[in-house]
Amino acid sequence: MDLEHSSISKPMIMAFHFLGALSHIQKTTTHSTFVCRCHRIRCAAYTSMALSTGGHSAWSRALLRGKLRRGGLRKRAVILQRPRKRAVRLEEGCQDGADVLRRLVPGSAGMDSAELLDETADYIRCLEEQVSLMRSIVNVVSSL
């Protein structure tokens, strides 16, 4: 039971998903437009980002929830809606002028400022990892 060797880091999961998605997109979109493919790759990036966090943060859950709805499971989507009792907390902690940030970070609409900053930190970290992953992929592929 050597857990250290067998532990797979978060970037690996992200890389796996993202590369799988890229290959899938590559196979299936030979006929679609550039814009469409761009969009799909972007979605794949965000999805792999969200998956790599393991659902700990609200933004990843919100992202995945959005993807779920897109994936044709519309009738189940209603189950996954955020419980509405959180909306009550909007009043107290949200008068902070951080509504731009709330718009940027997905799934952070019903949070007060402290949680929002936590989510932002997590989101920034994951975004940085995703950007570095994509950059390295681009470098590797374009140098071939």
Added chain:
Amino acid sequence: MGKERFFGGNGPLAEAVLPSELKSAAGADQLPRSSLNLGWDQPMQHDAHAYLESDISSLVLSPSFNAPTGNDGVVVRELIGRLGSICKSRDITPTSRCQVARTSCSPPMLNLTVTDDQQQGVPGQGNEMAASQLAPFAGDPGLGETAARFCCFGLRNHVGIGAQLGIAEAGKLSRVSSSQSLMAANNGKGVTKSDSTMEMSRFGGRISCSSSPGASSVSDSLAATGAESNARKRKAAPKGKGKISPLSSPNMNPPNEENSGTKKCKLREDQKNTAKPTSEQNSNGSRKLGEDAKPLEPLKDYIHVRARRGQATDSHSLAERVRREKISERMKFLQNLVPGCRKVTGKAVMLDEIINYVQSLQRQVEFLSMKLATLNSQLEFDMETLLPKDMHHAHVPFPHQLYELGMASSAFFFFLLCQQPAQTDSNLLEMSLRWPSSLQVPHLDGFTDATSQFVNFGEDDLRQYVVQMGFGESQATEPSSQLLYAE
């Protein structure tokens, strides 16, 4: 209820200050309301004051505003409602809100006449039309102003005329404003909350400044009641505090001399217990503190809080302080995360920097995805071959295990996601497991049994579990990735 959901989501209220007469007048309420809802998305893009201008311009110029019914009453109602919702949804102080509303009220009024013209197709009658429409409602063109000012106050809670308005404290205010006939009844009711009384007095003051006669009569009576109740509330609050402070002040003075820098005061218990009540008393060991306890027996719901020197010990400000500290510590953490922000001081500037950084990261993701799209199209190249020899990452596990983990993790995290909103529906399990469609049904039981353990799974635990469950057919990645990445 649908309305509650709507309120909780964005905050704008379509029927913020609708006079009850108007409501009863028109039967087609749903349609204008829905048009208001739809038009709401655009104002969210703008910033501070630009909000109001854009909202009002959208209010006036939006075709959906005029289209649904030909009734000018509906138009006016929507206008008022929109003004109310504009005032509500922005975080501006009441005074500035009202000032802006006052200045911005006149253009909508003017534009309203213009749109009436367009709607009716009769030029030159616009003003009379508007005036005649407004006359039955309030008898003066200042209703829009007053209504807008009503909305400005205390628009946080959701109480309303006949449970349809969205203003708690100002609910009774708006009832007063709606018609002069209702005035007497509502004056009798009075206002119970101190916030609303203060705002009422402010409102009364504003109204008396307006030139319209009808409104001024309303305002005078309003101001009278408002001032009275306001004065009553103001006296009551300091009286309560005054009562306590003489009790404590003779007792507190000696301890203050002893314990310099500490202050003791009684607070209401409804806030969080940051207090160290009796232990502090005992540790001081002063007789006076013991005497404090006795006269405080009847005031049992007060707790003692040791406050820092020079800081208020009001329960509200304590909670505020705790909250501020939390936020500042997180801001410090974010400062480390965002490059180049060490020297930045101040929350606002820091927030701007964070926003810029997040936006730039998102833009980079877009740009890189475009680059990858071009590369994808150009190369006949399977990206998956990159996996074992990806130079970005240090250690490379077996691809086989990685497949297992990845596939299981995707199903897994979706399952976790389903768990998070606390909906343990068996359908959810099926749904989450449908994607890796090659998984067999017996695994479903495993998920149901071990759901509670899954919440804090780390990757290594996950991998162990995966190996145990015997997942890991690599072709399972196909359907899962299809579902994940399909558009």
